[in-house]
Amino acid sequence: YCLEGLNLRSKRPRRHVTARHRRIRPTVTAVDQCWSMDFVADNLFNGRRIRALTVVDNFSRECVAIDVGQGLRGDDVVAVMERIRQTQQRVPQRLQTDNGSEFISKTLDRWAYENRVTMDFSRPGKPTDNALVESFNGSLRDECLNVHWFLSLEDAQEKIECWRQEYNQQRPHSSLNNLTPEEFIRSLQKGPDL
Numbered sequence: 001y002c003l004e005g006l007n008l009r010s011k012r013p014r015r016h017v018t019a020r021h022r023r024i025r026p027t028v029t030a031v032d033q034c035w036s037m038d039f040v041a042d043n044l045f046n047g048r049r050i051r052a053l054t055v056v057d058n059f060s061r062e063c064v065a066i067d068v069g070q071g072l073r074g075d076d077v078v079a080v081m082e083r084i085r086q087t088q089q090r091v092p093q094r095l096q097t098d099n100g101s102e103f104i105s106k107t108l109d110r111w112a113y114e115n116r117v118t119m120d121f122s123r124p125g126k127p128t129d130n131a132l133v134e135s136f137n138g139s140l141r142d143e144c145l146n147v148h149w150f151l152s153l154e155d156a157q158e159k160i161e162c163w164r165q166e167y168n169q170q171r172p173h174s175s176l177n178n179l180t181p182e183e184f185i186r187s188l189q190k191g192p193d194l
Contacts, residue, residue: 031185034058035092036133042145050156053080056136061173062181063164068157074105081111094118096130
């Protein structure tokens with residue numbers, strides 16, 4: 001049997017570590033429990049590349065920040081998170097990202113450790129693991145990046161920030177009972193007093 005190649009395998013092949021089933025992520029029930037981050041790329045009018053780091057709260061759908069720059073790295077991600085922590089007094093309990101070099105950097109890992117933030121990375125090649133920020137980035141691209149012609153980095157920062165404020169203050173979401181993210185957060189703050 002062996003010489004003819006007719007023998008049966010005695011044991012099943014081992015699965016790769018990446019093929020393991022992902023544990024179900026905990027349900028998000030409050031603001032700042034989980035944020036998602038990702039990058040979006042675009043060009044200025046002259047062809048120079050720009051990148052935007054988007055930070056979204058998974059519960060309230062609020063866009064916490066969009067940072068626009070030329071070459072954003074891990075240090076820049078930490079600077080954005082630190083700026084949010086200092087100016088808004090907010091830090092997430094869990095941070096969902098993909099496996100980009102900016103997110104797996106030692107500087108972001110250290111910042112997360114010091115601020116007791118759990119890093120939750122997507123599986124490689126599975127953008128659906130971070131679907132909320134991917135959907136948000138699609139809206140940003142369709143409604144802002146594809147609509148505007150950016151003359152400079154400052155122009156891009158200004159137009160994208162205006163879009164972010166409109167998104168948070170004027171745009172209702174069906175998942176939030178047709179409230180804007182700001183109205184939804186205010187309704188949560190009023191809720192226990194009623």
